[in-house]
Amino acid sequence: MTPPAPLHLSLAGQAVDVLREQVLTGEIPTGSRVNEVEVAQKLGISRGPLREAIRHLASEGLLTLVPHRGAFVPDASPEDVRALFELRTALECAAAELAASRRTDVDLVRLQDVCAESRRNYTAGQPFPYRLDLAFHQTLIEAARSPYIAEQVRLVQQRVVLLRSALDDDPPHQHASLDDHDELVRAIADGDAARASTVMRRHLSRVCAQMITSLTH
Amino acid sequence: MTPPAPLHLSLAGQAVDVLREQVLTGEIPTGSRVNEVEVAQKLGISRGPLREAIRHLASEGLLTLVPHRGAFVPDASPEDVRALFELRTALECAAAELAASRRTDVDLVRLQDVCAESRRNYTAGQPFPYRLDLAFHQTLIEAARSPYIAEQVRLVQQRVVLLRSALDDDPPHQHASLDDHDELVRAIADGDAARASTVMRRHLSRVCAQMITSLTH
């Protein structure tokens, strides 16, 4: 029996969740400003907790703060995307290596399951749900069992989601991603850390390039 | 002429700087609690800005927040140190690779300068100033020219400083670190990314082990 564990989060905590959702879904559009009094009223809280929520999201990179001007939903240049993916690559390649050397059998099964479900959704001709891509990377991170890396990956993933102007992944790219995922799982199954890292790097390089082109068009 | 550029930081910003200094220097000892009203009075500000400062430092990992209890200076188990160094290794190995492929000649000169000054201070028999170790890694990061990685490295470095219970690096370890640094610079000078990464990994592995033993004694 866990200790009580605050049944309701603090107002600031709730505000963080609501705002994060609104930012990530685009309900608060890119480039727009977050008005403190307005949003506070809309959430039914005062400005204090809302300010803390805004600061928190800013620390996650989901908002940028301008002194005396307020908080804005950031938009990214191609150069930003490239730099962000350098970070993501560093983190996820390390995670892939660790996963290859630490994975349990149930980790492996989970990864294979996600890949299988991805393929099922893909061959069904439906638009490949980004949800499954996230699930794959999430599962891989858990297999790496490195909490600090996991936390940073989560934050970077969020920023990537924020930049995803487009669900408009083209099928060829999706197909390549599925193959990458499968190859990653095989490398991890073999405990081949070097190959896992190499494949992850190639995978993310492709995703980055795809994202940049879809941003500039 | 840059625009006015807030001559005085916000009170919250100032509080962040003061508190960070106090936490990192140990003026606020590990495990102790930060009393909001007390510290607010001491800093001559109200609780609002101080709370924002505390939240900010918590997001940097320099404080941990406990609901309804307050903010504490965290202490780390050996397992924490290991996990933290997995993150640091991921980031700095990537930085070393990038530095090897992007470094300019002036980057190289800077790195060599830091190494030279380190050796001067070492052979002089003085306790090797941690300052110079930080300077080396900082210079390397700048040579990598990857802003997001740089920012994360800065945060991790801070947390490492927080855990440095000891300036008590033993000379043999220091000597090995100096050699590592020199070898890193050579790899970067040669543009050998793979070797730079390998050396960095070995270097951080050694530092991590040393830090764990000095924590447990």
Added chain:
DNA sequence: AAACTGCCAACTGTCGACAGTTGACATGTT
């Protein structure tokens, strides 16, 4: 004496109001 219960002080979480700054518009000037 050990354990449980009820109370209390201290502190965090939250609120509403005031003060200072910013960008924009209107007015006046060359």
Added chain:
DNA sequence: AACATGTCAACTGTCGACAGTTGGCAGTTT
């Protein structure tokens, strides 16, 4: 007409006060 200046509304930065929760202590029970 273009530019400089003065004015203003909107918003952020900050403050002091109130409310709810937590951990500890005193008193009671077994």
